[in-house]
Amino acid sequence: MEIARRIVRKIKRHATSLRKDVSVAGTELSTKVEDTRFASGKRVVQRLPGFVYGYFRNVAPYRFFVNATVSRVRLSLIDEKPEVINFNYISFWVKKDDGSYAKYDGSYQCAMSSVAEVLPDPDAAMQGTEGNSVSVHSKREIKPWWEVTFAEPVELAYIELYNRKDIHGKRERSLLVTAYNAQDKKVKRFSRVSSQLAWEQFQTQAAPLLKNTLDYMADLNSFSDGPALKKAVESFIFAPQISYKQDKEALLALLEKAHLAARQPTPDLPDSLNSALEVTIPDNAKALRITGFRRKLKRAVQLKVSVNEKILCLDEQSVSPTEALIELKARIWTLQHAHIFSLPLGTTTASTVVKIFCDDFYSKDAFVQRLVEYQDADGQWHTVETTLNNLQARVGLVTLHEWIIGTSWSASFTRHLAHLLATYRMSQARTAKPLLRANRGLLPDFYEGIKEGAHSATYIPAVTYTRHGLTIPFSEIDSGFLADRMAAFAAYLKAEYSLDAFPCYGTLLGIYRDGDFLPHDDDIDLAVIVDLPDGKTYRQATEDWAQKLSENGLQCRPPTPMSLNLHCYFEDFDMDLFFIYRIPEKSDKVWTHMQGYNVREVDRKLLEPLSELKFKGFTFNTPGNIEGFLKDRYGEGWVTPDPTYEL
Incomplete structure (x- = not known):
């Protein structure tokens, strides 16, 4: 466990150096006062609502350094109002003989205070990967909990928790993580709402990033307000008394300048030997x-x-x-x-x-x-x-900004967050979609930030923001290449499985209406019409197809637990394959996706019999009634381009 302990000691040294010698009105803050941790934690909880819970911080895992022998771990919500505990995934890490770390893979037993009918298996939180969607869900109750008991005591280094990443992740705001030993005594506790525990979390999780960010900005030649920013941050967080509204506005004004000064072009890697x-x-x-x-x-x-x-x-x-x-x-x-x-x-x-x-x-x-x-x-x-020094500073500035404003995102925060995501091509951009749905008024600011950061690379194509997150739009890719890959995938499905694939949804819309792929689109949609096997649900039939394709060497996966489509990794390009099922008891209907991932009945005559369409030198199948299908999917406005339709 010594290596894990050294990590914590290094982190705490960052926290100490940040907090040491901070003076307010000539009075040095003392680390020897009994209630220092409680008082400091209380200030953190009250003044930094985004540290307690922030939408953007929530898109990444939380790590809790345990470094103790543990027999049981419980996650509980400690707020006094009814709530549900639900999250995506949790993993427990132990130290290996070579000093590296591995996920615990021994026996265990999970339990919950209650389970919702939709997700009734407490063990699901321990299964899968960090890519999981919500895996466990309690009923709404006061102080719900989930826990795992290990078959034998575990020398646990740290815990990695992936909360749900949409706006409902806020349900876990009052989370308390408690580790117990074999005698059922508490050996570690973690929380961001309990004042004393919040201060400990601030020291280990926040102070290292904050210190490095302030040091970077103080050394940045293009930012003359580095010392003022550091002083304002220290006062706002640590001072016993502040003028909250006035000091908050002053700090946010300095942050605005810091965001702009820290911006750099995308530091992409060259793409040839000549420019390596x-x-x-x-x-x-x-x-x-x-x-x-x-x-x-x-x-x-x-x-x-x-x-x-x-x-x-x-x-x-x-x-x-x-x-x-x-x-x-x-x-x-x-x-x-x-x-x-x-x-x-x-x-x-x-x-x-x-x-x-x-x-x-x-x-x-x-x-x-x-x-x-x-x-x-x-x-x-x-x-x-x-390239991590500038990245760390920019992440630190955005994180500090969110600590101050909490979940009440502003236009300034949204713009700088988007610029960071686009500049560093961060996959977390995809999770901003459900967060922005709560305030669509911020979308123009988000797009402005994306645009400013997306076009600063030298060697890699510009990106855009779609329902899939930051992606390379088709406007940056040759249409002939895209058509060729689509034709090759359709030919593969026909030769191997006798499936008549055809472009559908956004791909069909662009080809039919505009004569090309939608410039803002980022994926190819193909569909096949199949019968529903006896005794199978639509989802089970789709899983069977996924297994069949995978066994034949085609990597594919369903994007959500309820999807009737598969993300397929065909040769050198990715495509979505949608399964449209003929309904056994309704010969005139089919069952398929129509609005996002919602599924419903559709008139079969809109699709079958299939027709044909020539595009970029290839002949593709199409729905028999293309305009009828597009109208059913997109409404009367399908004839008018709308890049933000699915946001």
């Missing part, structure tokens, strides 16, 4: 390591380097989280999956120039957030190039 990123590795270096941060991808991420005029294609490594990686993610909480590539350098007596580039369409975004290091003769790693 060059790093100089000192003599006697043993290895080079390049880490890119992005969500897990279905395809292997690709990276190329040139050493001594020899081009090498590096393979992504599968490694367990290390102490350094956990500490990094504790500070920069937005960092997602680490895509790691290593290059042994052998024994050299002179410095080596390594050229790094990525020419793979699907891999480029993975290296916008990157860390390039070399390993010296003693096995220590040293940074030679990184």
Whole structure:
């Protein structure tokens, strides 16, 4: 457990250095007063509502460093009003012999105070991955809870909790996490609403990021208000008495300037050897390591380097989280999956120039957030190039902004958040969609920020914001290539499964109405009409198709637990395949998606018999009554383009 303890000690040193020697009206804050933690925590809870709960902070996992022998862990809501406890996924991490960490994979038993009929299995929270949607759901009650009991005591390093990411994630605002030992005594507790526990969480989860952000801004030549920002932050958080409204407005005004000063163009990785990123590795270096941060991808991420005029294609490594990686993610909480590539350098007596580039369409975004290091003769790693310093500062500014305003997003916060997401190609942008639905008036500010950040890259295409999050719009991709991939996938489905696939939904709308793919669209929609097997539900039939396709080598998955479509990873392009089912007891109807992920009956005559349409040199099947189908799906306004239709 010593490695995990060192992580916590490092984090607390950041917190101490942030808080040390803070003076208000000439009076130094004392760390020796008995009620310091309670008083400090109370100020955090009262003055920083977004630290207690923030919509954007909630899109990433929460980590609780336990570092103790544990037999049972309980998650409970401690508010006195009726509420439900429901979240996506939870994992427990233990230390391995080599010092890295692994998910606990032993036996366990889960229980809940109650279960809702829609999600009746408490064990579901321990199954799956961080990509899960909501997996457990209690009934509405006072102080509901979920808990896990391990078959044997576990040397638990930390807990990783993924809350639900929409606006209903706020239900867990009063969450209390309690770890018990074999004698059923409490060994660790975590909360952001209990004053004393909130201060402990602030020290470990918030102070390191805040300190590094303020230090970065103080050293930034383009920002002369660095010292004033640091003083305003310290006073607003720590001072026993403040003029809340006045000091809040002054701090937000400084934050506005800081956001603008910290902006930089997208630091994308070059896409060719001629323009490659060059790093100089000192003599006697043993290895080079390049880490890119992005969500897990279905395809292997690709990276190329040139050493001594020899081009090498590096393979992504599968490694367990290390102490350094956990500490990094504790500070920069937005960092997602680490895509790691290593290059042994052998024994050299002179410095080596390594050229790094990525020419793979699907891999480029993975290296916008990157860390390039070399390993010296003693096995220590040293940074030679990184984009994480600016990323950390910008994440820190957005996080501080949200701490201050809570869930009451402003136009300024929304614009700067969007700019950050677009600049660093952050996958979390997708979760902003359900958050913005609560205040559509902020959409123009969000789009403005996206546009400003999306077009600052040098080597990767601009992105746009769609219902899938930040994506490369079809306006940035050759239409002939898209049509070719769509035709190839349709031919594959016909040859392998005798399925007559046809473009549908947004893909059909663009082809029929505009003669091209919708410029703001980002995925190809194909559909097939099939019979519903006897004794199967629509969902079960779709799962059977997913298994059948996967067994034949086509990677695919349903996007939600209720979907009747599959995300298919066909060759070098992704497409959605929708299953439209003939209803056995209603020969004139079919059952399919029509509005988002809602399903309903549709007149079969709108679809069958199929017709044909020529597009980009290919002949595609189409619904028999294209205009009738589009009108049923999009309404009378289908003839008028509307890029924000599904937001």
